[in-house]
Amino acid sequence: MSLGQNLQFYRKRKNITQEQLAEQLCVSRQTISKWEADASYPEMEKILQLCEMFGCSMDTLLRGEAKEDLAEDTAGYDSHMNCFSKRIVIGIELIILGAASGILADSFYAPAYISDLVTFSFVIAGALVLVATGLQHKRFAEKYPKIQPFYKKEEIERFEEKFPVFITGGIGVILAGVVVSALSEQFPEAKGYTKEIYNAVLLLFIAVGTGLLVYAGMQKSKFNIKEYNEENKPKSSQKERLQGMWCGCIMIFATILFLIGGFIFGKWEICWICYPIGALFCGIASIIINGIYKEEP
Structure with missing residues (x-):
């Protein structure tokens, strides 16, 4: 948006006329009209007055998006999507950990029914978390099918800087698990458990790495409000x-x-x-x- 568009938006939001704004700034109404039409630009002193009057930064007034800068998360979208991301990760990790726990129990020579019971418990818990989370998200989407963009550019840029760290971290953890599993044949077999324990260790690494990858992807999707609105059309x-x-x-x-x-x-x-x-x-x-x-x- 231009300075004129931002100025007009702030003025109307304050519910004041051009004459009233001109009076407060000690200029003519025609001057305000020219500023809003981008036919002329205010002096630095007047720009500072406008920023103080409207509670905005100079950068936003001159070249920013006033509407987006003042947009609010009235639906609680950010909080919901953060919770949604975490619960999906938890559900997926519980399922993977179910397999890991079963192998771990086997490696310690636990009875078969014990390892099956532990595995099945984790899998059921993970599945229930995923189902409940999906239903909650569906209910939220039905209640708020359209969200007005409210994230500031700085917030999106901060996440974009962290995103590669999440991705490389997730891949790195999974690869570390693969390396441990590949070298497990060379590890000494300790008393009290079999070498199957290293398969459980691999799945633990996969659970952590997958969690990082899924969370990063869902957080990136969170900022794409346009896509959310399209999905709920x-x-x-x-x-x-x-x-x-x-x-x-x-x-x-x-x-x-x-x-x-x-x-x-x-x-x-x-x-x-x-x-x-x-x-x-x-x-x-x-x-x-x-x-x-x-x-x-």
């Missing part, structure tokens, strides 16, 4: 039903494979892969459906 009911149906079927099938592989074949250490693969197929299905049901321009 009324959509084609057929398209929405197809996406929900296919993603639901894929994740149910992934859960069935996870339980069969764990309880019947005892492969808890690798069955967790069903969920990321299921999520990948959900993404592919959504892309295909979006391509078939393109929105009208």
Whole structure:
């Protein structure tokens, strides 16, 4: 926005006329009119007076976005999205930790039913957290389908500086776990547990790394309010039903494979892969459906 547009916005927000503003600044009404039309610009002294009068910075008045600078998070969007991100991470990590805990119990020669019970407890807890979080987010989106942008440029830039740290940190933690697992054959086998414990250590690293990656991605998405508003626009009911149906079927099938592989074949250490693969197929299905049901321009 230009100085004239910002000045006009601040003046109307204060509910004062050009004549009243001119009187306070000791200038003519025509001068205010020219400033708002960007036909002329005020002197530095008048700019400082305007900034003090409207409670804004000089940078915002001269070349910023006055509307965005004064926008407020009336819906509690930021707080909701922060909580949403953390709970999704917790749900995913509980599921991965379920597999890790089962392997850990096996490595200490615990009875099979104990390791299965521990694993199943973590998986159920994680699934319940994800379901509850999804329902809460859906309720929030239904209540606030459109959010007015309120994040300041400085806030977005601060996060953009941290984002690469989250991504590289997450990848680094996962790679560290892979290295530990790869070198585990060379580690001495301590008394009281088997070398299967290193598979549990790998999953612990994966849980932490995945948590960092998911949290970073969801926080980045949080700042994209335009995308949030687009997602909550009324959509084609057929398209929405197809996406929900296919993603639901894929994740149910992934859960069935996870339980069969764990309880019947005892492969808890690798069955967790069903969920990321299921999520990948959900993404592919959504892309295909979006391509078939393109929105009208």
